[in-house]
Amino acid sequence: MSADSGLVENKSNLKDNRHIKKKKMLNLTCLYIYMDNKLTQKHGENMNQLLAMRAYIRVVESASFIRAASQLSMPRSTVSKLITDLEKHLETRLIRRTTRTVTVTTEGLEYYRYAVKLLNGVDEADSAVRGKKQKPRGHLRLEVQVIFACTFLIPALPEFYREYPDITLALGINDRTVNMVGEGVDCAIRAGTIQDLSVIARPLINMHYITCASPAYLSAMGTPRHPHDIQNDHRCINYHSASSGKTDPLIFHRGDEAVVVNNCLYSASDGNGLRDMIMAGLGVGQILREFIEPEIRTGRLVPVLTDWNRSPLPFHIIYERDNHQNARLRAFVDWMTERFGR
Structure with missing residues (x-):
C-alpha cells in the first residue's frame, strides 16, 4: 500500500468515525426525548420532564425557588409546579420547603446527581448536532476559595460573560473542602498541593x-x-x-x-x-x-x-477526570488557565 492510499484511507476512517459519533449523539437525544414522552404518558401527567429536571437542578444549586425562577426567566409559581409535578411523577419527596429554607432530601440529592449527568449528556448531544460554530452553553457549578474569588475571579467574570454569554455560573465562595461528585460540583479552585489523584489539577497563579x-x-x-x-x-x-x-x-x-x-x-x-x-x-x-x-x-x-x-501559595483549578468532555466546563477551564495560568 502506498503512503498516499494510506493517507486517503485514514482520512476516510476519520470522517466515518466523526459521522458515527454524531449519529450516536443524535440517537442519545432522541432516546432522552422518547423516555420523557413515555414516562409522561405512563403517569398521565402534563409535564415536560426535562424542563422539570432543569428547574429542579437550579432550585438545588441556588437553594431558592425565587432565584431559580429568575435564572430560568419564568414565574416562581411555574418552577414550584414543575417541582411538585416531578415529585408526583417520582412518588418521592425531593425537597422540603418552608417559608425561609429549601432543604434537599437524601433521595433528592441522589436524583440531583443523576439529573445533572443526564442533562449534561443532552446538552452535549445538542452541541454536537448544532456544530462547533455555536458557543458552549449551559450551567456550571463552581466552588472557589474566598481570596481567589474576591481578588481575581469575580473582577474578571465580565470578560468571561462577553466571550461565553450562554454559560451561566453558580459560584460557591468558601474555604471548605467539597465532595465534587457528591455535591454535583463541576470544578473547584483550591490552594496548596493537590493530593487527590482522582481529579485533574491545572495550575493557576501563585499568591504571596x-x-x-x-x-x-x-x-x-x-x-x-x-x-x-x-x-x-x-x-x-x-x-x-x-x-x-x-x-x-x-x-x-x-x-x-x-x-x-x-x-x-x-x-x-x-x-x-x-x-x-x-x-x-x-x-x-x-x-x-x-x-x-x-x-x-x-x-x-x-x-x-x-x-x-x-x-508562595499555588492555586489550581480541579475537575473530575471524566468531566472534561463537558463543552462548557472545557471552555471555562481553558479560559481560566489562559487568564490566570502560570
Missing part, C-alpha cells in the same frame, strides 16, 4: 504571603524586628481549616534561617475574617498580599518583617 498589622496595634505594642519577637512579645493571628479546625502557623524564611510561630491567639477560616481581625488590631498576621493590596496602599495595614518571606 505578607506579614502585617494595623497601625493602632503597632503603636501600642511596637514593631517586631525578628520573628522571635512575635513568638515572645506579640499576639498573632492566622488561618484555620474549616474542615479540620487546625490553625496554620506563621512561617518565616530568610536565607538559611527558618522560624515557625505556633502560638496564635486568634484565627479565622476565610480570608475576609483574617483580614478584618488584623485590621481590628487583634495582632500580627500572615495573609496573601494580593488580597490586601488596597489596605496596604491606604495605610490601613502595615507590612512588618519585610526581609523575611514565606513560600
Whole structure:
C-alpha cells in the first residue's frame, strides 16, 4: 500500500468515525426525548420532564425557588409546579420547603446527581448536532476559595460573560473542602498541593504571603524586628481549616534561617475574617498580599518583617477526570488557565 492510499484511507476512517459519533449523539437525544414522552404518558401527567429536571437542578444549586425562577426567566409559581409535578411523577419527596429554607432530601440529592449527568449528556448531544460554530452553553457549578474569588475571579467574570454569554455560573465562595461528585460540583479552585489523584489539577497563579498589622496595634505594642519577637512579645493571628479546625502557623524564611510561630491567639477560616481581625488590631498576621493590596496602599495595614518571606501559595483549578468532555466546563477551564495560568 502506498503512503498516499494510506493517507486517503485514514482520512476516510476519520470522517466515518466523526459521522458515527454524531449519529450516536443524535440517537442519545432522541432516546432522552422518547423516555420523557413515555414516562409522561405512563403517569398521565402534563409535564415536560426535562424542563422539570432543569428547574429542579437550579432550585438545588441556588437553594431558592425565587432565584431559580429568575435564572430560568419564568414565574416562581411555574418552577414550584414543575417541582411538585416531578415529585408526583417520582412518588418521592425531593425537597422540603418552608417559608425561609429549601432543604434537599437524601433521595433528592441522589436524583440531583443523576439529573445533572443526564442533562449534561443532552446538552452535549445538542452541541454536537448544532456544530462547533455555536458557543458552549449551559450551567456550571463552581466552588472557589474566598481570596481567589474576591481578588481575581469575580473582577474578571465580565470578560468571561462577553466571550461565553450562554454559560451561566453558580459560584460557591468558601474555604471548605467539597465532595465534587457528591455535591454535583463541576470544578473547584483550591490552594496548596493537590493530593487527590482522582481529579485533574491545572495550575493557576501563585499568591504571596505578607506579614502585617494595623497601625493602632503597632503603636501600642511596637514593631517586631525578628520573628522571635512575635513568638515572645506579640499576639498573632492566622488561618484555620474549616474542615479540620487546625490553625496554620506563621512561617518565616530568610536565607538559611527558618522560624515557625505556633502560638496564635486568634484565627479565622476565610480570608475576609483574617483580614478584618488584623485590621481590628487583634495582632500580627500572615495573609496573601494580593488580597490586601488596597489596605496596604491606604495605610490601613502595615507590612512588618519585610526581609523575611514565606513560600508562595499555588492555586489550581480541579475537575473530575471524566468531566472534561463537558463543552462548557472545557471552555471555562481553558479560559481560566489562559487568564490566570502560570
